[in-house]
Amino acid sequence: MPLSIATWNINSVRLRLPLVESFLRTYAPDILCLQEIKCPEEFFPYQAFHDAGYAHVAISGQKGYHGVATISRLPIELVERRDFCAKGDCRHLSVTFEAGGLKILLHNFYVPAGGDEPDPEINWKFKHKLDFVQEMRGVIAEAGEANGSILVGDLNIAPLEHDVWSHKQLLKVVSHTPVETESFEAMRKAGGWVDLIRQAIPEPEKIYTWWSYRAADWAASDRGRRLDHVWSSANVAGKLAAIDILRDARGWDRPSDHVPVIARFDV
């Protein structure tokens, strides 16, 4: 059976609810993982998602900042909302669901952006980001009692040379510094995770999922970065059918600065 999972940093789920509803009508993924919902649970628009056919929702939300939500047409079971770096930030949740007779563990992450200065000695936000990536070593693809794992989200790091518009010009820019990209790739490999976007679209093809709001013309300058990711355990990677990156979504009315990424599987 086909299975589709989308990830999208929505940058306020309440402000962009009409955009999400339109996305769900058009692309109808089985599960959508949102990041930066920017609201606590009590303000989450459950009814709108229920009416759109997504009756199953797991949330880790806080006032004003961060927050992740996993919404689903399929039944999901909340596994954990993990407090990385013990700051009380809402940046992770995991659920299980069943598809094609398999039980799959699905992680939804929002990794800290890390501020502007790429020096952990003078910038606590950058230190927090590096610590967060280190702590992610505790999240491995081996799924325990489940049959496989998927990890998606805004991981705020563009690990490969062709994940940014200019490798050379971004080497000292937070999201693409060697200390981040090396730690990130080491963590991914140690966890047994497969980078599904790059499995589908190998280097040297440029791939971006985020374009800054600060560009005068995002499409013309096209200075993007691949900050959003879809990983899985090796057995699930073998079932990947396609990856769709909805670049057009960056040009929608009042867009997020991130676009949806959809992974399609045959399970």
Add this chain to the structure above:
DNA sequence: ATGGTAGGACGCCTA
């Protein structure tokens, strides 16, 4: 070399 935009807690923090 700098500043540019967006969102939420409407003043300033985060991205």
